[in-house]
Amino acid sequence: MNYLKYGFYGFILSLILSSCSIFQKDITYKQSTSVSLADEMQLEIYQDTATVAFEKSFYEEIEADAKKKKEVDLDELYASFENVPEENLPVFSPEQTALQVNAMSGSVELKYTDEVQKYINRxxxxxxxxxxxxMLALSQLYFPIFxxxxxxxxxxxxLKYAAIVESALIPNIMSKAGAVGLWQFMYGTGKEYGLEINGNVDQRCDMIASTRASARYMRELYQTYNDWLLVLAAYNCGPGNVNKAIKRSGGDDFWSIYEHLPRETRRHIPKYIATYYAFFYHxxxxxxxxxxxxxxxxxxxVMVDKPMHLGQVAGVLGLKEKDVAELNRTYLKGYIPAKENKSYRLVLPTYESGLFASYQDSIYGYNRSEYFSNEGKLIAKKKDIYPSYGVNGTGTRISYKVRRGDYLGRIARRHGTTVRNIKKWNGLRSDRIRAGQRLVIYTNKTPKTYRASTKKVKAKGKNKKLPYLPEKYVYHTVKKNENCWSIAQKYEGVTQDSILELNKIINPSALRVGQKLRIKEI
Structure with a gap:
């Protein structure tokens, strides 16, 4: 056939076909006067044994290589690390580490800095x-769920690596500020995102419920900041501090506002990057x-719809109660308060989870009199394997109504406790409280003592006048409509209580315009 009549394309086609005789045996041409030139030249290759053989060989080789990589015995590889002398362990230069960190960036934009290197060195x-x-060992349990x-x-x-920085993957850990669990939820934030927190159940310690709540919180923060590192920063120090840093710096990403963030958060993000690095290149x-x-x-x-104790679960399924407790830190006393219209999640090893449905009735009745009274109340004593997570304090639990002029320091002194405890019990992120607010307080003082103490404090209406020492303190001049809380917000690391303490203020409502307040030591 004369392909030259089709012009340039026909010429090229004739060259290809003349140089590959194997193609000419198995090619059928479609020609029609009623179709376009392109359709006339369309070829159907039914068989090309040489090409098929090559491709089969090529892909088999790739699959074999991939299979070899998958079949690497990680236990054997890890065991080989144990015998390496310390002086022979790999060390990467800062330049190499910088390249490695930059190569890790994906949805989260990472950056190599001296602070990141400091944590990597650790x-x-x-x-x-x-x-x-x-952390690598614990991640084998938690990371697939995360x-x-x-x-x-x-x-x-x-962002799963953030949980390591937050809690070191300890489900029942509590911070000094009162944040609890793998994702370090404060009481108020946990309740806001649907976590159940009471004397029997604390879902901040639930590996599934807390991760779901954390993911939703971070997703909402991303809608505000559109930067995942800013999300982690806001998660750590609160959106208010991030907003202030953005306003002061004029930036809109983490690194541009870095210098204006609280010191703890400036450490938090580099530690996150270093943790990610150590896992990625472990x-x-x-x-x-x-x-x-x-x-x-x-x-x-598995879902539980009847009240039972983890000791019953362990006894019937042949597990150790301690092992079941470690998988279910949610249940503070080992008691699952399930009922017909409210079921609870129970985490079990895979094999035993398959047995649970068949033996649920047996579990419910197993040694029941040792765990519950005839009325169904829990009577089993709490074991050491069920630690408290700090939601409750010791002493009498009272509900205190905040009065005008109250501040946390005064309330704490009045009830014989500390500001930290009050914030922990009530899930407060800041020292700010308002008149009429209800606070949960645990105290060993009697109600009579509160009333006497309140009257005594109320009688002292004047604040002490302190000497002006500008060489020792940073000062703030009180302006119209300002109070101790609003003033504290203007200074990094300063709280309402620290201002009250530093200035010996016993009546915050007695501040006057033009008054000079000590803010912090120089």
Whole structure:
């Protein structure tokens, strides 16, 4: 056939076909005067044994390589790390580390800084490697759960490393500020995102419920900041501090507002990046998960619709009660307060979770008189394997109504406790309170003492006048409509209570315009 009549394309086609005789055996041409030129030249190749053979060989080779990588015995690889002398452990230069960090960036934009390097140095030190080894072991249980939930909620999976920075993957840990759990929820924020928190149940310690709540909180923060590092910053120090830093700096990403953030948050994000780095390159750094640290990593959940104790679950399913408790830190006393219209989640090893449905009635009745009274009330004494998470205090629980002129320092002194405790019991992020607000307080004082103390404090209406020492203190001149709380917001690291204490103020409502207040020591 004369292909030249089709012009340039025909010429090219004739060259290809003349140089490949194997194609000419198996090609059928479609010609029609009623179709376009392009359709006339369309070829159907039914068989090309040479090409098929080449492709099959090529893809088999790729699949074999991939299979080899998957079949690497990680236990064997990790075991090889144990015999490497300390002086032979890999060390990367700052230039190499910077390239490695930059190569990790995905949805979360990472940046190498001196502060990041400082934390990396800690993690690759002798004690740091041991810590990371523990985190790698714990992650085998928690990370598959985190990844699934973060993905479902539209949050980058890289944010799973934030849980290590927040809690070191300890489900029942409590911070000094009163934040609890893997994702460090304060009481108020936890309740806001649907977590149940009471004397029997604290879902801030629930690996599933707390992760879901955390993902939703972070997703909402992202809608505000459109920067995942800013989300982590706001998660750590609160949106208010991030907003102030943005306003002061004029920036709109984490690194542009870095210098204006609280010191703890300036450390928090570099630590997150360094943690991510240590996990991402743990085999290159020869860090292996700690052996035998986590007993169960393959777990499933079942729903419980009858009240029962974890001791009953363990007894029937042949597990240790301590192991069941470690998977279910949610239940503060080991008691699952389920009922017909309210079921609760129970985490079990995969095999035992399959047995639960068949043995649920047996579990419910197992040694029941040791755990519950005839009326169904819990009578089993709380064991040490069920630690308290700090939601409740000691002493008498009272509900205190905040009065005009009250501040946390005064309330704490009046009830024989501390500001930190009051904030912890009530999930307060700041020292700000308002008249009429109800606070939960645990105290060993009697109500009569409160009334006498209140009258005594109320009688002292005048504040002491202190000497003016500008060489020792930073001062603030009170303006119209300002109070101690609003003044504290203008200075980093300053609280309403610290101003009251520093100025010996006993009646905050007695501030006057033009008054000079000590803010902090120079």
């Amino acid at each position: 993690f690759v030190s002798k004690s740091g490697r041991k810590y990371m080894s523990k 990844e699934q939930i973060l993905s479902e909620e539209g949050v980058p999976e890289e 085999t290159d750094l020869m860090i292996a998960p700690m052996r035998d640290m986590v007993k169960y990593t393959d777990v499933r959940t």
